[in-house]
Amino acid sequence: MAQGEVREFPDRRFPDLVADQAARRPDAVAVRQWDTTVTYGELCGAASALAARLRADGPPDLIGVCADRTPTLITALLGVLGSGAGYVPLDPALPPARLREIAAEAGLRTVVCDDLGTRLLADCGLDLVPVGAAGTGAAQPCPASADDIAYVMFTSGSTGRPKGVMIPHEALTEFVTALADLADLDGAGVMLGFASIGFDASVIDLLAPLAAGATIALAGPEDRTDPTRLQRFCAEHRVSVAFLPPAVLPILDPAGLPDLRVVLTGSEAPGPEQVARWTGTGRRFLNLFGPTETTVLVTWFEATGSWDRPLPIGRPAANHRVYVVDEHQRPVAPGEPGELLAGGVGLALGYLGAPDLTAQRFVPDPFSAVPGARLYRTGDLVTAGPDGMLHFLGRVDRQVKIRGQRVEIGEVEAVLRRHPQVGHAAVAAADGPAGTRLLAFVTGEATPQELRTFCAARLGTAMVPAHITVVAELPLLSSGKVDLDRLLATVLTAGDAAFAPPATPIEQQIAEVWAELLGLARVGRDDDFFDTGGHSITAMRLVAALRPRLRRDIAIEDVLQGRTLRAIADRAQAAATLGDEQPVRGRPPALSPSQQRLWFLERYSPDAAAAYNIVLAERLRGPLDAAALQTALTAVAARQEVLRWRIPDTDGVPHAVLDPAAAVPLPVTDLSALPAADRERELAAQLSAEAGRRFRLATDTLWRTRLFRLGDDEHVLAVTAHHAVFDGWSQALLYADLAAAYAHGPDALKPLPATYADYVAWRDERRRHRADSDLAWWTSHLDGAPTVLEVPGDRPRPDEQTYAAGYAGCWLDPDSTAGLHQFARDLGATPSAVLLAAFGLVLAARTGQDEMVLGTPAVDRRHPDFEDMVGFFIDIMPLRLRAEPGGSFAAHVRAARDELIAALAHPEAPLERIVQAFGLGGQTTRSPLVQVLFNVFNFAAPRLDLTGLTAEAVPVPAPGSAFDLTLYGVERDGRMRLEAVYNSDIYQQSTMDELLQTLRQVIVEGIADANAPAARLAPSRGLPAPVVPHAKVRPPKPDTVITRPPETATEHAVAAVWCEVLGRDAVGVTDNFFDSGGGSLAMATVQQRLNRLLGRDLRVVDLFRYPTVRTIAAHLDGAGHGTDSTDDAVEQALRRGAARRARNRHRTATEGEPQ
Structure with missing residues (x-):
């Protein structure tokens, strides 16, 4: 036997302890959640009013509480307890069927709800009382006795039904008093409110702080599930005490939480390596152990230093006693395993409505002389060391x-x-x-x-x-x-x-590449590429590796649709034989269409530039050799030529310039002298500023680095790159090169077999053969589709497109993530298709549009020479989605899958050409055709592995939003992360938080019920379908069709430049530039040449606003500029245009249509 210290505790009910705190310090903050605070006086006032309302219905027994994680949840709990009733937590995150089952088991008639709880329980036949309900009469002490039920916590039951553990008021009072002593919690403390209401740990952080007069920093749903946000939440709320489940300990950074002085953990065994991470500088680390039936706590252990073995569960807490016994309830010798029996003040009354189970688990204490003393059979297998320290071994039951x-x-x-x-x-x-x-x-x-x-x-x-x-x-x-x-x-x-091994030579070759790519020992004929760990990007890499090896024209859709080794091999066998696929060498460097688009956006709006910054930040711990790091960065830039590109223009036409290899600057910012909390805040501010500092494409090298010194053995490396030379896949390549050069010197990096300029040339060659046919497919596929997706905003849309960014995020839990993958496999789809379908349904419900166009990035690394190359290998594909209210979720997923496969099969028409074909280039308030982007990263977040150092990614907020809304999906450690980057000039954070919550709910409910109709998963908000333009192909107007000819000198000048750029013989004053075959890139060329010709300072956006000869000329004349541009200049422009048309006609006659 082991007995904890016997301590006195107040003979008072928990609500009265909180009322004492309110009487002493009414203005002290009881609950804080970001900008929302509730004082003790306000909390007790609202809770007393609610208690009076509940007592008005008669003597209360048990009352449910179902509310979201806002301060009203604390009001509801305190109000129910103050009424004399026991509360039954109903976690809104549980399935509705589970909530109804708990309510029925508890015999609930009344539930205190907020708006969320009301929606979940609307059809349950219960009396739903709003949290803000108020009764009459003065506040009064809690009428409950020590043996009355304080709360009933439902846990999993072996009989197939949940079992309700009844905790009396005396046990609750003893626990909150003991915890305050154990954790040094008082009126100066701030405790993190983290635990779910349906988990007994919620008594630790949602109730106990109030009895001590401390502040609860109540983490909201997103704060709990987003590690970055939770870290910031704890830091900004200056949390001093926190109960952190073992799974949360590794994902937070202790160094960034200087105010945290007591860390409590429990519920399962924490990793021993976490002790060293969290202790030091006076911080305490306590491992708590106790089942729900003992009011949370029965033993505890305080750990310090380094551990390489499981932590003990410790010795009994105050007013508790424990025994270790064999199957006959006889004490075992020290070191022998046995079942843990627990007794003391904290014991539950038993199980609600289950006297037989209560008698089985709560047994008389044969070792005590106190009449009626009981013990709880925990079912936990433990051993006691010679010093009395208890060690957990496992379970004796199921x-x-x-x-x-x-x-x-x-x-x-x-x-x-x-x-x-x-x-x-x-x-x-x-x-x-x-x-x-x-x-x-x-x-x-x-x-x-x-x-x-x-x-x-x-x-x-x-x-x-x-x-x-x-x-x-x-x-x-x-x-x-x-x-x-x-x-x-x-x-x-x-x-x-x-297992069926490969049966043909072509199957064997594909299996070898497949296994190497995914790290598998072998691949069988019937193995599914996606079941074995593949995804869309690895499918592209598989195709890239197979094409030269098989010399077959295998395509991405062959993998996406074939899936199994047998089917992919059959498709490859039927594919056409390829000629030599060596990359076409590209000198001098040319730009890809995607790079041209980014160059145009900088000309159109300089504010857009920062929206295309990619920022990587890594916290490096250990002895860093800064000189070796700079040498390694220089070696990376020497190997990856695109990192030495600039993008100037000549006469309005952009092109690349390759700068010679040179030392990469690595400026150092020393923050080590700042106090810890100030140091982290300053680091975050400087990283944010670094992310927002734009590149000037014409003059700047398009990547930069900076090193922040936080201490002798702690630094943060920041790498910022413009999207024009860097994409998501490039991060892993950059990190691999950097690690090799840091460990082994610059000579470790061998020259690449090709350059990014070679990629552009190779791609141009491919497009020369397929661009027109792919463009024809896209124009047919998108014909009649809406070209605007108007997601309702919180603020009016600005007159010109802006790029201010906001951020929101949420997680799918591990079970839902695993279910997502299984659901996708069952439908022959990918998780991306499931997420895309769900996103489409949510957008349809919000917009009233049952049809929409979303953009998604497509990676183009279809040749092995480009696999290890840093660069911009991305195109945007416009996907056409339809939402059918009566259609099942599975049907929408299949449609999304088919849309993705079809789009990937037509990669050679860049978005700019698709936009131009529909005459959509003249947008000024939003991006043309694609305003919402969908981007799922199908690869793990890369890790930087520098010799002698540990690296940990430091999140940096997005510096800008290139679209109205971008949804990102990325899987980390078995959990899917959903992130929204949005235009904060249009949308508020709360709107995006709610959108993501709805999306998560649609995903979870959809994968749980494949046949669920869309209308049930994402109910329409009743919005009328908006009137939006629809895509219609607009062929360029032939030269022979001339509207009214130019009249003024300015009109003649504008028309001459148009003819030169568009290769036309003549244009009329009412011709629209974009209807005449012009695109955004050509418009930037027009702007450059008109400014030079007329000596003006036109902006590109002016040309978008005034897209005809007449309107732009009137704008120029109305702006107060002269109109006497020389006839010679106009004549020269006309002659250049005629010469260009002649060259085009000659090229057409000798080579076919120009691309």
């Missing part, structure tokens, strides 16, 4: 912890058995690199996807099996129990039994 949540395997089995097409079910827990997961085995006719959907609607996400196998029968042991080991072995060896 209960497991998954991501900190206690799961009864029996409950999962019971839910599976309730499916009408399931005969028998067995579930096992298996450990893996990603943690513990559930594997289910069932007999019957149901499919795994049907069962996943069934479970997701009835269980918490942690309880949905990660893998479900349908078997003919469940094998049994001689005891009659299911042989789980045999089932698990069957799963582990099934792949070997079903």
